[in-house]
Amino acid sequence: MSKRNVSSKDFILLASILIGGIVASLFTLFFIDNQYNATAEFNVHTEESVDPGIYEAIIKSDKVVTKLKEQENITLPVQKLKEKITVTYNEDSDTLKVSVSLDNRRHSILVTEQLAQIATDEIETFVQGSTVEYVTAPDDGVVEDKSHKVKLIYVIVGLIIGYFVGTLIDTFQKPRVGKRKSAESDYTVLGSIPKY
Numbered sequence: 001m002s003k004r005n006v007s008s009k010d011f012i013l014l015a016s017i018l019i020g021g022i023v024a025s026l027f028t029l030f031f032i033d034n035q036y037n038a039t040a041e042f043n044v045h046t047e048e049s050v051d052p053g054i055y056e057a058i059i060k061s062d063k064v065v066t067k068l069k070e071q072e073n074i075t076l077p078v079q080k081l082k083e084k085i086t087v088t089y090n091e092d093s094d095t096l097k098v099s100v101s102l103d104n105r106r107h108s109i110l111v112t113e114q115l116a117q118i119a120t121d122e123i124e125t126f127v128q129g130s131t132v133e134y135v136t137a138p139d140d141g142v143v144e145d146k147s148h149k150v151k152l153i154y155v156i157v158g159l160i161i162g163y164f165v166g167t168l169i170d171t172f173q174k175p176r177v178g179k180r181k182s183a184e185s186d187y188t189v190l191g192s193i194p195k196y
Contacts, residue, residue: 013166020162028151036108039099040116047129056087059119067118072111
């Protein structure tokens with residue numbers, strides 16, 4: 001393989017990879033929203049053992065989510081807002097974590113704080129003999145930008161697709177058959193009379 005063919009193949013691969021990365025980056029810029037995940041953590045003490053699933057059922061109930069939506073003037077539908085809420089419970093430490101992921105860092109913190117307050121009242125009302133106390137309130141230090149990982153994955157996938165597209169283009173590209181010049185041959189153009 002000549003140097004010319006190698007550099008042509010390298011150029012095709014490099015151009016395809018760059019185009020794939022640029023397209024993926026633009027896609028994430030316009031279609032993947034930032035998702036800031038704020039978390040509130042508190043301890044739950046109960047007189048009797050309670051099914052841990054009850055906490056998620058209370059926090060994601062229509063009553064709680066509708067109240068949150070109204071108090072924080074959230075435009076998302078109730079069902080969509082429920083999808084943005086994550087509830088985890090650690091039975092060993094009786095620790096309950098509530099997270100809300102929204103596209104605005106400050107709003108995510110405020111909504112998580114409000115949800116934690118509403119959830120605290122609801123849990124203490126619904127689960128008899130329970131008390132809820134804050135361990136960690138949501139603040140700027142505990143906000144996680146979940147969208148960075150998603151965007152990075154899209155860019156990596158774009159680069160990989162670009163590489164494969166470049167490889168396919170190079171594979172299906174018709175090889176160029178160069179015509180030999182008569183000066184490079186031992187024969188004349190007619191081919192039968194040797195040159196002297």
